[in-house]
Amino acid sequence: MAETQQNSELDHERDYLTESRAALRRMHHDVTVREIPVIGGEDNDERFTNEANQRAHQQRTLALLDLPDVPLFFGRLDYEHGAIEDLDRFYIGRRHVHDGTGVPMVIDWRARVSVPFYRATRSDRQQVLLRRRYGFSDTAELTGFEDEPMIGAEELDQADRFLRAEIERPRTGPMRDIVATIQPEQDDLVRAPLQPSVCVQGAPGTGKTAVGLHRVAYLLYTERERLSRGGVVIVGPNRSFLSYIRKVLPALGEVNVRQITIEELITQPVLAVDSSEAARLKGDARMADILLRALWTSVGTPTEGILYSKGSQRYRVHDYELVDIVTALHGSTRYTPGRNALAQRIAHAVLVLMERRGESPDDRVQNAVARSKPVKQLVDAVWPKVTPEQVLWKLFSNAEFLAEQAPELTEDERTALLWPKPPRSAKSAKWSSADTVLLDELGDLIERHAGSLGHLVLDEAQDLSAMQLRALGRRCRTGSATVLGDLAQATTAWAAGPWDQVLAHLGKEDGIVAELDRGFRVPEQIINLAAQLLPTIAPTLGTPSGIRTVAEALEVVAADKDTFTATIVEACQDALAGVGSVALIAADDQVEQLRDVLAGAGLQPALLGAVEDAMDTTRLVCVPATLAKGLEFDAVVVAEPARIVAAEPRGLQRLYVVLTRAVSRLQIVHADPLPEALG
Numbered sequence: 218m219a220e221t222q223q224n225s226e227l228d229h230e231r232d233y234l235t236e237s238r239a240a241l242r243r244m245h246h247d248v249t250v251r252e253i254p255v256i257g258g259e260d261n262d263e264r265f266t267n268e269a270n271q272r273a274h275q276q277r278t279l280a281l282l283d284l285p286d287v288p289l290f291f292g293r294l295d296y297e298h299g300a301i302e303d304l305d306r307f308y309i310g311r312r313h314v315h316d317g318t319g320v321p322m323v324i325d326w327r328a329r330v331s332v333p334f335y336r337a338t339r340s341d342r343q344q345v346l347l348r349r350r351y352g353f354s355d356t357a358e359l360t361g362f363e364d365e366p367m368i369g370a371e372e373l374d375q376a377d378r379f380l381r382a383e384i385e386r387p388r389t390g391p392m393r394d395i396v397a398t399i400q401p402e403q404d405d406l407v408r409a410p411l412q413p414s415v416c417v418q419g420a421p422g423t424g425k426t427a428v429g430l431h432r433v434a435y436l437l438y439t440e441r442e443r444l445s446r447g448g449v450v451i452v453g454p455n456r457s458f459l460s461y462i463r464k465v466l467p468a469l470g471e472v473n474v475r476q477i478t479i480e481e482l483i484t485q486p487v488l489a490v491d492s493s494e495a496a497r498l499k500g501d502a503r504m505a506d507i508l509l510r511a512l513w514t515s516v517g518t519p520t521e522g523i524l525y526s527k528g529s530q531r532y533r534v535h536d537y538e539l540v541d542i543v544t545a546l547h548g549s550t551r552y553t554p555g556r557n558a559l560a561q562r563i564a565h566a567v568l569v570l571m572e573r574r575g576e577s578p579d580d581r582v583q584n585a586v587a588r589s590k591p592v593k594q595l596v597d598a599v600w601p602k603v604t605p606e607q608v609l610w611k612l613f614s615n616a617e618f619l620a621e622q623a624p625e626l627t628e629d630e631r632t633a634l635l636w637p638k639p640p641r642s643a644k645s646a647k648w649s650s651a652d653t654v655l656l657d658e659l660g661d662l663i664e665r666h667a668g669s670l671g672h673l674v675l676d677e678a679q680d681l682s683a684m685q686l687r688a689l690g691r692r693c694r695t696g697s698a699t700v701l702g703d704l705a706q707a708t709t710a711w712a713a714g715p716w717d718q719v720l721a722h723l724g725k726e727d728g729i730v731a732e733l734d735r736g737f738r739v740p741e742q743i744i745n746l747a748a749q750l751l752p753t754i755a756p757t758l759g760t761p762s763g764i765r766t767v768a769e770a771l772e773v774v775a776a777d778k779d780t781f782t783a784t785i786v787e788a789c790q791d792a793l794a795g796v797g798s799v800a801l802i803a804a805d806d807q808v809e810q811l812r813d814v815l816a817g818a819g820l821q822p823a824l825l826g827a828v829e830d831a832m833d834t835t836r837l838v839c840v841p842a843t844l845a846k847g848l849e850f851d852a853v854v855v856a857e858p859a860r861i862v863a864a865e866p867r868g869l870q871r872l873y874v875v876l877t878r879a880v881s882r883l884q885i886v887h888a889d890p891l892p893e894a895l896g
């Protein structure tokens with residue numbers, strides 16, 4: 218295209234962007250001034266409806282806000298004339314914008330007509346004549362565009378250039394969306410139907426998190442009704458990670474998705490820490506049977522009958538009849554419904570006696586008998602009320618009881634589970650994170666958990682235990698899940714193992730497992746170095762590929778003990794001389810000291826985990842190795858890999874995570890020898 222023609226087209230596109238923004242402001246204004254219907258009356262239903270209307274209005278208003286630094290559209294499709302009703306040209310953006318008369322100005326990327334933007338190729342052009350991609354400045358000014366004609370002799374490879382430019386755009390603050398450059402293999406997963414569940418295994422930086430978030434946005438678009446009933450929840454490994462991803466969905470117009478950790482989902486306060494072995498065992502699937510058995514030992518065998526008196530009449534239900542009733546109920550329902558049923562069945566037996574004597578008692582009489590003192594006393598004695606805390610307290614404080622209930626565990630394993638100094642009662646026990654998951658399981662065995670989430674996204678799912686997966690699954694019994702992870706990055710002692718087992722623990726056996734293997738984040742030289750760990754940490758996984766090489770992406774600097782900290786400072790200064798975000802990642806017990814050294818050198822670092830939204834506020838972040846998972850930075854300095862490895866049983870997996878955080882540059886600084894597995 219001649220330069221002058223290109224300039225005038227660019228002016229035209231800029232005008233179009235300005236008009237679209239004005240149209241979105243109009244839509245936002247219209248919603249803001251629209252009156253929210255209020256139903257009169259003060260009963261619960263009416264209050265609920267009024268609150269729901271208010272909330273929906275607020276969400277709609279928020280969703281229509283024009284975010285100043287997010288371009289309103291990023292692409293255009295020119296279709297063959299007549300292919301799509303009477304419109305031939307579509308601007309593809311993050312949300313739908315219309316001109317006030319119903320004519321679309323920007324089409325949501327999730328709509329069907331947008332699909333060829335991601336999928337059309339010259340051999341399958343899907344009635345598209347031209348695909349246009351736009352370039353924007355950091356402040357969302359339209360700076361240029363590139364065309365990809367679908368017909369003609371000239372083969373252009375702009376998609377890859379755009380993708381690379383997008384990946385290498387310097388990072389400032391939290392994760393961005395990838396909506397302009399979603400790749401076909403990612404698009405397959407993003408647009409997969411709500412059911413069945415989808416599980417994605419992918420090497421570091423293959424876009425799992427990005428895919429999960431865009432899939433949520435897509436599902437909310439196609440299945441809003443169904444999902445709004447149960448809601449959508451994203452579960453991530455920790456608060457720093459959730460803070461990092463928090464802006465992606467709002468940028469896609471979705472403001473109503475909860476993003477939480479599993480501890481926040483289960484809600485019971487965590488006041489104790491387990492040994493690694495105890496935590497592993499408490500996460501083990503065998504615990505499910507052990508808890509079930511332990512709970513049902515609370516139910517005893519009736520040794521006496523009961524005598525129910527009404528006026529001068531006496532009705533006796535014999536002990537053997539009670540034994541039959543209890544035996545029939547035992548294990549056939551959850552615990553509390555079983556208890557309620559026991560009272561009703563005894564009352565029914567009394568009613569049969571009444572009928573035999575010519576009386577005709579009705580339901581009210583049955584309820585009165587069920588609530589009568591002798592029946593209550595018997596139920597309390599034979600089928601007592603129990604709390605999850607009482608059962609777990611007994612299991613972990615009484616060696617004999619544990620041995621009876623957990624024959625499948627070895628003696629050493631049982632010893633690891635027992636509290637060295639048992640608390641005096643269930644009430645005074647302090648529970649660990651793994652305990653809260655067991656309490657949750659017991660809670661569900663006692664009374665069915667009513668959770669009915671529409672969709673659940675589990676990120677970094679390779680780290681979840683079987684018992685955690687069960688707890689998550691029971692919150693989403695009829696809904697579906699998107700499970701994202703990388704087995705090579707499993708750093709917890711309790712990780713549940715291969716994906717088919719993960720899906721089974723979650724209760725989503727029908728889920729499909731897919732793999733992403735093109736690494737977008739990490740330059741090839743770095744991924745090749747990290748991949749040397751794979752034969753040791755995940756021998757079943759193939760070697761990931763990096764789609765980019767970056768000049769001088771990797772540097773290994775050997776220092777000695779005396780020059781180590783000065784070398785770290787130099788490496789960070791060097792990284793800061795480039796663009797974008799910089800992280801110093803070190804073993805948890807070394808990172809604060811290095812932060813102080815960097816601060817002393819005037820580099821103004823923030824410590825991740827200690828400073829809220831550290832990644833938003835400063836270019837240089839000091840990251841404890843255990844918080845690095847899921848994050849990324851333009852440049853990374855890794856301090857003393859051997860110390861990171863030595864810090865925990867799965868230290869090599871942790872090192873694999875740490876080495877794969879850099880988008881453009883990785884410097885490894887060490888005074889101790891590098892771990893052998895790194896070659």
Ligand SMILES: Nc1ncnc2c1ncn2[C@@H]1O[C@H](COP(=O)(O)OP(=O)(O)OP(=O)(O)O)[C@@H](O)[C@H]1O
Pocket residue numbers: 380383384393394395398399400403419420421422423424425426427428703737738846847848849877
């Ligand atoms: N199609 C794409 N277009 C542009 N950027 C992409 C694309 N896919 C992935 N990326 C970028 O690659 C980086 C890695 O993506 P993401 O964090 O989703 O990977 P991941 O597989 O979850 O990694 P990890 O295993 O380390 O958690 C992010 O910066 C993301 O924006």
